Amino acid sequence: xxxxxxxxxxxxxxxxxxxxxxxxxxxxxxxxxxxxxxxxxxxxxxxxxxxxxxxxxxxxxxxxxxxxxxxxxxxxxxxxxxxxxxxxxxxxxxxxxxxxxxxxxxxxxxxxxxxxxxxxxxxxxxxxxxxxxxxxxxxxxxxxxxxxxxxxxxxxxxxxxxxxxxxxxxxxxxxx
Amino acid sequence: xxxxxxxxxxxxxxxxxxxxxxxxxxxxxxxxxxxxxxxxxxxxxxxxxxxxxxxxxxxxxxxxxxxxxxxxxxxxxxxxxxxxxxxxxxxxxxxxxxxxxxxxxxxxxxxxxxxxxxxxxxxxxxxxxxxxxxxxxxxxxxxxxxxxxxxxxxxxxxxxxxxxxxxxx
Numbered sequence: 001x002x003x004x005x006x007x008x009x010x011x012x013x014x015x016x017x018x019x020x021x022x023x024x025x026x027x028x029x030x031x032x033x034x035x036x037x038x039x040x041x042x043x044x045x046x047x048x049x050x051x052x053x054x055x056x057x058x059x060x061x062x063x064x065x066x067x068x069x070x071x072x073x074x075x076x077x078x079x080x081x082x083x084x085x086x087x088x089x090x091x092x093x094x095x096x097x098x099x100x101x102x103x104x105x106x107x108x109x110x111x112x113x114x115x116x117x118x119x120x121x122x123x124x125x126x127x128x129x130x131x132x133x134x135x136x137x138x139x140x141x142x143x144x145x146x147x148x149x150x151x152x153x154x155x156x157x158x159x160x161x162x163x164x165x166x167x168x169x170x171x172x173x174x175x176x
Numbered sequence: 177x178x179x180x181x182x183x184x185x186x187x188x189x190x191x192x193x194x195x196x197x198x199x200x201x202x203x204x205x206x207x208x209x210x211x212x213x214x215x216x217x218x219x220x221x222x223x224x225x226x227x228x229x230x231x232x233x234x235x236x237x238x239x240x241x242x243x244x245x246x247x248x249x250x251x252x253x254x255x256x257x258x259x260x261x262x263x264x265x266x267x268x269x270x271x272x273x274x275x276x277x278x279x280x281x282x283x284x285x286x287x288x289x290x291x292x293x294x295x296x297x298x299x300x301x302x303x304x305x306x307x308x309x310x311x312x313x314x315x316x317x318x319x320x321x322x323x324x325x326x327x328x329x330x331x332x333x334x335x336x337x338x339x340x341x342x343x344x345x
Contacts (some may be wrong), residue, residue, distance in 0.1 A: 065265040065266060067229075067231065067232065067265075069232065069233060069234065070234075071234065071328070072234050072327035072328040073232075073234050073308040073309060073310065073326055073327035073328065074229065074231075074232040074233070074234060074235070074308055074309055075307075075308045106231050106232075106233070108231065108265075108266060110265065110266040118266070120266035120267070120268070120271070123271075125230065125231055125271075126231035128233070
């Protein structure tokens with residue numbers, strides 16, 4: 001009985017050793033550490049400096065993806081801005097916001113590695129940063145809210161029709 | 177005299193939503209279970225094509241409107257397809273699955289229509305969602321564009337267009 005127990009324990013230990021030897025060593029998944037934005041409360045149409053701390057192995061490239069959004073849509077600008085390595089685990093990039101009606105940005109860090117798959121940090125969803133209203137917001141006429149639909153023809157048509165109608169009326173009065 | 181004056185004006189004006197032929201939409205995408213599909217596999221019914229991203233909040237709001245479409249129109253008439261076009265920026269199948277799961281668990285909304293992903297180069301997004309997301313298309317049974325809208329669009333607005341399309345079939 002004791003012999004069988006010892007045998008089972010021995011087999012278990014050997015199995016564990018074999019599994020550890022045969023399975024390849026996996027690089028640890030990168031982890032996003034501290035992120036700082038400068039300015040801390042960015043406004044639209046300004047340049048924001050992202051400084052991130054990425055802890056991980058075999059990192060060959062870090063990119064910050066910034067999406068500018070308002071309440072109805074997010075823009076495709078500012079894709080994959082490559083970050084400069086500051087040494088160690090720190091990376092930095094300057095991103096200039098250029099969406100005139102943006103009210104917030106959402107960003108994440110995209111990591112490429114020399115060995116292992118790419119990683120997106122945070123791995124579930126981007127980080128949302130509300131944009132502070134800029135001083136010029138109150139002065140804007142807000143005529144960018146038509147979703148890019150342009151129908152100049154109707155305005156021109158109305159103007160020409162009004163001018164034409166006025167000319168015809170003026171002509172009729174002259175002949176009376 | 178007035179009619180002659182207005183004739184060129186009428187020709188110049190309002191050419192944006194004219195009866196010009198709209199090209200049909202077709203592309204390859206990957207479904208959530210890894211299958212490669214062509215959009216034209218879904219021709220034959222009215223298609224609501226939703227180009228979105230997981231990290232796009234307005235896209236999430238749009239999902240609630242698409243859910244109403246799914247509830248109020250039969251699959252024999254209208255098919256909804258949502259494609260994540262931010263794959264080139266790091267979004268992936270796992271994130272999309274988590275996104276759908278979050279809708280189910282937190283909002284008790286099951287988004288059970290066809291979901292897919294763009295390729296790593298962003299081919300679909302670069303072609304059909306250049307001006308931002310969500311970008312919505314309503315396609316006729318041959319894949320021609322009947323309606324397109326960039327940004328959040330309400331169920332009411334979409335239903336008006338869909339009713340027009342469905343009546344034509």
